[in-house]
Amino acid sequence: MENMKILICTDGSKISKNAISFGGLVAKGLDAEIVLLHVVENKKKDRSSEILEEGKNILKEHNLKVKTKIRRGTPELKIINEANKGYSLVVLGSHGINSIKIFLFGDVAYRVVQCVEIPVLIVRKKRKKLKKILVCCGGSKYAKEAIRFGAMLARVMK
Numbered sequence: 001m002e003n004m005k006i007l008i009c010t011d012g013s014k015i016s017k018n019a020i021s022f023g024g025l026v027a028k029g030l031d032a033e034i035v036l037l038h039v040v041e042n043k044k045k046d047r048s049s050e051i052l053e054e055g056k057n058i059l060k061e062h063n064l065k066v067k068t069k070i071r072r073g074t075p076e077l078k079i080i081n082e083a084n085k086g087y088s089l090v091v092l093g094s095h096g097i098n099s100i101k102i103f104l105f106g107d108v109a110y111r112v113v114q115c116v117e118i119p120v121l122i123v124r125k126k127r128k129k130l131k132k133i134l135v136c137c138g139g140s141k142y143a144k145e146a147i148r149f150g151a152m153l154a155r156v157m158k
Helices: 014-030 048-060 075-083 107-115 143-156
Strands: 005-010 033-040 066-072 089-093 120-123
Touching: 005 014, 005 048, 005 075, 014 033, 014 048, 014 089, 014 120, 014 143, 033 048, 033 075, 048 066, 066 075, 075 089, 075 107, 089 107, 107 120
Parallel strands: 005 033, 005 089, 033 066, 089 120
Antiparallel strands: none
C-alpha cells in the first residue's frame, strides 16, 4: 500500500467531529498521514485554533500524528483546492453548522463530492467500526478506482 495522506475537514460541528473520529479510525487502518483542515468563512468569527485543537484531541484516541491547516474563504472551494494537493482520501461530515438537515448532504459535501477526483468519505453518525461499505460507481470513469478503494478499505477495516 502506498504512503497515504487523508484530508479530514472540520467546521466544529457535531457531525464534523464524527467525521474526525471515523477518519482517524480509517487512517489508523491504512497507516495514513492525517491533515486536519478548517476553513474560516470571511464573515465568521475565527475559532480555528479552538476547532483544530478539539479535532486533534479526538484523534489522540487513535494515537495518530496530525498536521493542521487553516484556510480562509468559501469552504467548498478551499476544500476542493486542498484535496488536489496529493491526498488519497477526503473525509468530511454530511452537514456542517449551517446546513439544513432535511437533505442527504449539505451544500459543501455535495460540491466536494462532485468536484474532487479522489475518494470522498461522507460521515453522518458516530461510528466505532465499519460494518458495511456501499460503493456507488454508476459507470463513470472513476468507477474502477471507487471499487478498488472500497475493497482496500474493507480489507483494512475488518
